[in-house]
Amino acid sequence: MLNAILADDEPIIIKGLKKLIPWGELGITIVGEALTGKSLMEQIEDKLPDLVITDISMPDGSGIDVMKEVQRRQLHTKIIFVSAYQEFSYAKDALAFGAVDYLVKPIEKSLLLEAVSKAMTQLKEANEDLSSKGKLAVYEQKDKKTQLEELFDRLTQGDIRWEEAQRKLQSLNTQFTASCFSVLYVELAHVQLQDGRWGEHEKRLLVFAVSNLADELIQQYGSGLVIRKGENLCVIVNHLGIEDNLQHLASEMRDKISYYLKINVTICIGKPAHSLQELRQSYMSAVETMNYSYFEKEGTILSWYQNERRDGSDHLLADAKLAVMKAVIAKDKQQVQELLGNLFDHAASNANGRKESAVLIVYTMLTDLMEEMSAVGIDLQVSPEQRKDWQQRMHQFYRFRDLTDFISDRIMDILEQVNTAGGSREAQQMKMIKEYIEEHYSENITLESMASQVFMNPYYFSSFFKKHTNENFKQYVTNIRMKNAVRLLLQTDLLVYEIAERVGYHNPRQFSDMFKKSYGKLPQEYKSQIKGN
Incomplete structure (x- = not known):
């Protein structure tokens, strides 16, 4: 060549x-x-x-x-x-x-x-x-093996017509007797980039050594060949369609590479193809499965059915995030560490094999936590430049484990600031007050009754509440009631007087007046306008 x-x-x-x-x-x-x-x-x-x-x-x-x-x-x-x-x-x-x-x-x-x-x-x-x-x-006059490698490379890329591929196979007098073709995608790029032992010359020797080792092992399980895909390898196996045999081949390949070359490689098994026409599908499924390696440790064997994992639950992820936030505010370090493991499990499930989704989920959780701290009066010393640096570093991590370690360290830093913040006790009190209002807004909540809940003088409580919310207590409660009234008005068939009772008003007229003051229309007028639109 x-x-x-x-x-x-x-x-x-x-x-x-x-x-x-x-x-x-x-x-x-x-x-x-x-x-x-x-x-x-x-x-x-x-x-x-x-x-x-x-x-x-x-x-x-x-x-x-x-x-x-x-x-x-x-x-x-x-x-x-x-x-x-x-x-x-x-x-x-x-x-x-x-x-x-x-x-x-x-x-x-x-x-x-x-x-x-x-x-x-x-x-x-x-x-x-x-x-x-x-x-x-x-x-x-290129040798037969080189021509086959080029042909199969084009088949996996999908840039050759099947009729042309058949003619080339016939001209090479090549026959594959087994019923299935499967692709094993071997990840070498990360090994070469991260391991300081490998210079340019050593990298070429590494690819050569792994290719030879894989080529020898293929013959024990069927027939096939090895082609290079950038910095990685595509191992094509013609076999009898037994999934366990491919798992054994992949495991033996990984173990021998580890033993002889002292490196860990991840191998992904593509979906079996029942003809060479379907070889590209097997290759693509192996490449797509490699996305899941982000969530696994190095040296893992993954199979194509990893792509069929069910998406995680948004509801469970939201609950896990809330639990971590509450534990941080409560300054319970042990509980925070335990809950983070659960949160990261849900984040991985919801990402469904996509690294970018995983990064977005955990970064959003981190920013939500910082905003929550700010809302309860704890000013975290994190500059916009620092946040940008965090984002860049999070996208550079090669494994999800490295990302979660980084996030855990950031949350521990936040917990430390909560522990040392002068307003930490007040933050906990405000958290409890807001949660109490959300749960009891339908009852007769007064400034005096709420002050007694947190063992404060009513005059001090009024000042304390205004300081942390920029609203007076009565207006805050009214706003909570009105938001829930709108929800009931639009999502249920309850009558106006029933909604009034459910949000804490025993006088329907007073409720309607307050509603109009908040939204500019009486409840029925508001509902009719929204439904009409």
């Missing part, structure tokens, strides 16, 4: 170039991508590509600069320039320095194919020694 690097300061152009022509069928592997001239030159030094297709105008070193450096070092890399600039001088400079061709954006498929073919011809002519001739023979 020939190696090529694509370079452009616009990622969308690189993406378009990768899809414009069938690189694999031409015997070309894209081994690198670069967005700047400097990055391109570094990759050329590292990978020594046969072909480079690059924009002329790029930051940190133009294409012409790269061309000059390639010639100065006497590298055999062939370069094709592409550019949005149509001035003759650019083309003249490019060709003068030995470029294979110069293409103007938007690039036509036929012109790119012609330029690449020209470059391949030049490469063949430049390599006349025996070893080079042998290499070019490999380029022209």
